[in-house]
Amino acid sequence: MSIRVNPELRNQLIQYGIGDWNACYHCGTCTAMCPLSEEGFLFPRKKIRLMQMGLEAQLESSVEPWLCYYCGDCTKTCPRDANPGELMMSLRRYLTSRYDWTGLSKKFYTSETWEIGFILFFAVMVVLSFLVILPSFGFRFTTELTAQGGVKVNSFAPIHIVEKFDWTMAIIVASLLISNILRMYYKIIWKSGQEKVSLFVHIREFWLLIFNFAVQPKFSKCDDKNYWISHWFLMSGYTIMFIVIVVYLPWFQTEKILPIYNLQRLLGYYATFGLLFGLLVAIIGRARREDVKFRFSHVSDWLFLFMLTSTVVTGILIHIFRINGMAYATYIAYIAHMAVLVPMILIEVPFSKWSHLAYRPFAVYFTQLKKYAIPR
Amino acid sequence: MKNIEQTGIFFYNSPELIPDSLDYTELATYAQGYKNVSKIWNYNDFPWNEENILKKIESYHLERLVIAGALPGSLKTLFSKAMAIAGKDPQDVILASFNAYGIYSKKDIERAKAILACAILDIPYEIAALPDEASVNPATLVIGGGIAGIQAALEIANGNNLVYLVEKTGTIGGKMATFDKTFPTLDCAACILTPKMVEVNQNTHIKLMSYCEVKEINGQAGNFSVKILKKARKVNVSTCIGCGTCSEKCPAQAPSEFDSGTTMRKAIYIPFPQAVPNKYLIDAESCIYIKNGKCKACIKACPVPDCINLDEKDQDVTIEVGNIIVATGYQPFDSKRMEQYGYGKYPNVLNSLEFERILNASGPTGGNIHFRSQDKKGNWIFNTESEKPERIAIIHCVGSRDKNYNKYCSRVCCMYSLKFSHLILDKLPEAEVFEYFIDMRSFGKGYEEFYERIKEEGVSIIRGKTAKVEQKNDKLLIRGEDILKAEIIENEVDMVILSVGLEPGEDTAKLSAMLGIPVSEGGWFEEANYNTDATGTFRGGIMLAGTCQGPKDIPDAVAQGSAAAARVIRNILRGKVNLDIDKIPLRAIEQRIKELSTIQ
Numbered sequence: 001m002s003i004r005v006n007p008e009l010r011n012q013l014i015q016y017g018i019g020d021w022n023a024c025y026h027c028g029t030c031t032a033m034c035p036l037s038e039e040g041f042l043f044p045r046k047k048i049r050l051m052q053m054g055l056e057a058q059l060e061s062s063v064e065p066w067l068c069y070y071c072g073d074c075t076k077t078c079p080r081d082a083n084p085g086e087l088m089m090s091l092r093r094y095l096t097s098r099y100d101w102t103g104l105s106k107k108f109y110t111s112e113t114w115e116i117g118f119i120l121f122f123a124v125m126v127v128l129s130f131l132v133i134l135p136s137f138g139f140r141f142t143t144e145l146t147a148q149g150g151v152k153v154n155s156f157a158p159i160h161i162v163e164k165f166d167w168t169m170a171i172i173v174a175s176l177l178i179s180n181i182l183r184m185y186y187k188i189i190w191k192s193g194q195e196k197v198s199l200f201v202h203i204r205e206f207w208l209l210i211f212n213f214a215v216q217p218k219f220s221k222c223d224d225k226n227y228w229i230s231h232w233f234l235m236s237g238y239t240i241m242f243i244v245i246v247v248y249l250p251w252f253q254t255e256k257i258l259p260i261y262n263l264q265r266l267l268g269y270y271a272t273f274g275l276l277f278g279l280l281v282a283i284i285g286r287a288r289r290e291d292v293k294f295r296f297s298h299v300s301d302w303l304f305l306f307m308l309t310s311t312v313v314t315g316i317l318i319h320i321f322r323i324n325g326m327a328y329a330t331y332i333a334y335i336a337h338m339a340v341l342v343p344m345i346l347i348e349v350p351f352s353k354w355s356h357l358a359y360r361p362f363a364v365y366f367t368q369l370k371k372y373a374i375p376r
Numbered sequence: 377m378k379n380i381e382q383t384g385i386f387f388y389n390s391p392e393l394i395p396d397s398l399d400y401t402e403l404a405t406y407a408q409g410y411k412n413v414s415k416i417w418n419y420n421d422f423p424w425n426e427e428n429i430l431k432k433i434e435s436y437h438l439e440r441l442v443i444a445g446a447l448p449g450s451l452k453t454l455f456s457k458a459m460a461i462a463g464k465d466p467q468d469v470i471l472a473s474f475n476a477y478g479i480y481s482k483k484d485i486e487r488a489k490a491i492l493a494c495a496i497l498d499i500p501y502e503i504a505a506l507p508d509e510a511s512v513n514p515a516t517l518v519i520g521g522g523i524a525g526i527q528a529a530l531e532i533a534n535g536n537n538l539v540y541l542v543e544k545t546g547t548i549g550g551k552m553a554t555f556d557k558t559f560p561t562l563d564c565a566a567c568i569l570t571p572k573m574v575e576v577n578q579n580t581h582i583k584l585m586s587y588c589e590v591k592e593i594n595g596q597a598g599n600f601s602v603k604i605l606k607k608a609r610k611v612n613v614s615t616c617i618g619c620g621t622c623s624e625k626c627p628a629q630a631p632s633e634f635d636s637g638t639t640m641r642k643a644i645y646i647p648f649p650q651a652v653p654n655k656y657l658i659d660a661e662s663c664i665y666i667k668n669g670k671c672k673a674c675i676k677a678c679p680v681p682d683c684i685n686l687d688e689k690d691q692d693v694t695i696e697v698g699n700i701i702v703a704t705g706y707q708p709f710d711s712k713r714m715e716q717y718g719y720g721k722y723p724n725v726l727n728s729l730e731f732e733r734i735l736n737a738s739g740p741t742g743g744n745i746h747f748r749s750q751d752k753k754g755n756w757i758f759n760t761e762s763e764k765p766e767r768i769a770i771i772h773c774v775g776s777r778d779k780n781y782n783k784y785c786s787r788v789c790c791m792y793s794l795k796f797s798h799l800i801l802d803k804l805p806e807a808e809v810f811e812y813f814i815d816m817r818s819f820g821k822g823y824e825e826f827y828e829r830i831k832e833e834g835v836s837i838i839r840g841k842t843a844k845v846e847q848k849n850d851k852l853l854i855r856g857e858d859i860l861k862a863e864i865i866e867n868e869v870d871m872v873i874l875s876v877g878l879e880p881g882e883d884t885a886k887l888s889a890m891l892g893i894p895v896s897e898g899g900w901f902e903e904a905n906y907n908t909d910a911t912g913t914f915r916g917g918i919m920l921a922g923t924c925q926g927p928k929d930i931p932d933a934v935a936q937g938s939a940a941a942a943r944v945i946r947n948i949l950r951g952k953v954n955l956d957i958d959k960i961p962l963r964a965i966e967q968r969i970k971e972l973s974t975i976q
Contacts, residue, residue, distance in 0.1 A: 025777075025814060025815070026840075026859050027773075027814045027841035027859075028840035028841060028843070028856055028857030028858070028859045029841050029842075029843045029856075029857075030843075031843075031857040031864065032840070032842065032843030032844070032855045032857045032864060033716075033843040037864065038864075039863070039864065042857070042862055042863075042864065045857060045859065046862055077716065077780070077843065078779075078780075079773075079777060079778035079779060079780060079781075079841070080778075080779055081779040081780075
């Protein structure tokens with residue numbers, strides 16, 4: 001098999017992050033320092049080598065960048081300031097753009113105009129739907145309150161329409177993500193030239209995927225456990241909220257104000273707490289730039305944090321305004337909520353930072369499959 | 377006289393190259409004062425390629441080009457080619473190289489202007505900036521009594537000139553005296569050095585001032601007046617017979633500097649048996665009498681009356697000299713700074729100077745390799761009672777080639793590490809030795825051959841620096857990547873030796889201010905010209921020798937000692953010495969160029 005060399009690879013990669021990766025003189029400190037690097041799946045040094053040599057195909061079929069949880073030990077001890085940790089981060093962005101067949105991911109990562117433009121486009125579409133399209137079907141902003149004194153949300157944003165919209169969006173996002181995961185599988189497992197893995201192993205090891213999605217045990221092996229905890233809260237909060245909103249919306253978006261100990265409210269409060277806690281840690285970390293993992297922020301990192309925080313804050317506001325009977329405030333908060341939520345889901349999940357929710361657990365699963373594929 | 381030659385100036389001021397750069401606008405304004413300068417460009421004005429330069433030459437009818445910048449040398453070919461294509465003389469491309477004359481910062485703008493002026497009027501800077509001369513005092517001061525200082529002092533003194541050799545510690549010999557063998561010849565270090573040390577003591581032209589420090593330097597080249605602090609030795613050097621009775625009776629102990637802390641010495645001590653001068657001295661910090669006012673055990677034991685004076689105070693001595701050689705050497709990198717290797721935490725992680733003493737027949741174990749073990753009181757000591765290690769790892773580049781500590785390569789560590797491997801196998805033929813390296817630098821005469829020899833001796837040479845050392849039961853666990861195999865290797869060994877790099881001596885900054893010699897990146901004394909004058913400095917009459925100028929091995933340090941001595945002897949024979957090169961005013965240089973130049 002001939003090997004294709006792309007001499008421009010380093011210049012292409014530098015658009016996805018910051019690092020003086022050519023400075024590496026291959027002492028191996030980073031790999032030996034890494035608590036997650038293991039036999040057969042060594043990183044970061046091997047990845048730096050591939051990058052320096054311009055071996056694009058080998059880099060594209062690497063699963064290792066997804067196994068790194070960026071504790072920053074490699075960057076701290078690197079004798080050349082080559083910033084291997086940030087290379088792994090940049091490779092994750094690069095791989096995301098490579099798995100994506102639409103080409104949009106690459107555009108979003110390498111051009112702020114494209115990313116912000118798309119976000120604004122979807123935001124405007126959402127606002128227009130609420131201000132023009134829904135009213136034209138007879139749904140009104142009413143200041144009339146329920147018997148409990150709550151706002152009549154469902155007359156403004158009718159539950160059956162919002163639910164249909166939710167499902168449509170979920171299906172679009174899921175099909176994009178699944179097609180990308182198939183491409184990831186093709187690159188990492190199918191094209192690797194290794195022995196094929198039996199279907200039985202595929203099924204037997206599938207539990208790893210779910211387990212890693214729910215717990216992220218690898219992240220906990222990274223030096224600072226606090227980040228694993230805060231990330232877990234963020235992740236669990238988000239997952240609960242997502243399931244509730246897509247699958248159980250009629251149960252969740254009610255006009256009736258339920259007692260505070262009702263499961264509906266408890267789940268909502270837990271999710272809000274989890275999200276806020278995780279977000280706060282990340283925002284403070286990125287603003288202080290003291291920890292290596294937060295030192296270099298890509299535009300997409302800040303945009304993601306901004307959108308998720310706005311979604312949570314507007315969500316809280318909807319809740320407060322609704323139960324206090326502040327009709328117009330509720331409507332404005334609701335529109336704002338949807339105006340950040342919709343672009344966030346449509347852009348971040350299939351094309352950008354948030355796609356890691358799928359790629360990371362799948363990478364662990366694929367790594368396990370590869371272990372069976374390696375001829376002994 | 378030639379006609380006015382149209383000269384174009386190109387400032388090689390790319391911001392990537394020189395972060396703390398000179399004020400190029402000021403330089404441009406200055407250059408415009410010369411009639412033959414027709415146009416000035418900055419690096420960012422247009423892309424510097426053959427085609428563009430050719431265009432500029434043709435459209436401005438340039439006859440001569442000046443490329444000015446920190447290090448513009450690499451561009452000369454490009455510009456010469458453009459000149460040749462344009463049909464002009466390719467020789468008329470003149471470099472104004474600021475770094476070559478030691479200009480690194482904004483404050484040297486006046487000298488930068490002088491260099492630029494020389495290039496504009498095509499006069500070599502060396503000729504234009506010829507410093508003034510002064511008569512020279514034939515006495516010489518050598519600061520530092522290591523191998524470089526000893527060599528320089530002997531060369532000068534053997535030419536029948538007076539030398540003051542000032543040494544900070546109680547003995548001359550420096551770091552080399554502590555080594556066991558030298559690479560690549562495996563000569564016994566002491567056997568080479570001690571005869572030279574004795575020669576220093578016996579040469580009537582050398583005034584050895586041990587346990588002294590330079591305190592103040594006044595005057596100028598040719599006539600320095602140097603104030604020297606004569607630290608209280610508390611033992612009379614002229615009457616002490618070196619019998620050692622005082623040391624036997626002394627109750628106070630301190631770690632031995634000579635043995636890198638692997639043994640203990642008394643408060644009244646002789647650094648090592650072959651010390652020069654072979655006289656005792658008292659370390660005030662550990663002496664009980666000096667702390668409490670009670671003891672005097674040494675005085676009671678001393679057979680010579682009035683030899684020991686515990687109340688002796690430091691004195692100042694002033695000497696007059698014409699030339700100064702700085703040979704202050706280096707200090708080893710403090711391995712405690714690299715916590716991942718566990719130095720200071722695990723008893724059997726040693727640095728290289730400690731291991732030199734272990735290998736040395738006069739060291740704590742008589743030249744046998746033993747573990748550091750605990751004595752009855754619980755102190756970690758070296759003695760011959762403990763077991764011998766079976767697996768020893770040597771880690772290269774500790775504190776060198778690492779942007780977190782020192783960026784530079786310390787030059788000697790690869791070779792002394794290979795020497796260690798050889799000596800370990802010599803003493804423990806059954807042992808397994810592992811060398812963890814990044815790049816093997818065996819660049820000198822006979823060095824590569826030595827490397828090949830060590831490889832054949834069966835040492836495991838692993839490419840890949842170690843990430844960390846951890847204690848695991850009785851063993852030390854080394855984790856590193858073998859980058860050639862691309863495998864993580866976890867190796868259990870008994871002893872780890874850290875090949876520490878070289879750092880400038882602790883007094884370098886103080887001396888730098890005193891002497892008026894700048895230090896370059898890394899903290900080493902800055903030479904006048906890296907390529908052509910590595911022993912000279914910008915100060916007239918002050919020369920550098922040995923590792924104070926940059927990391928180097930023994931042969932190079934000795935060679936530089938001789939070179940510095942040659943410069944001193946030249947000055948003495950001529951009877952005149954050049955004054956400071958950077959003190960000549962710009963106006964004087966301008967005047968001289970105008971007189972010399974054929975260009976108007």
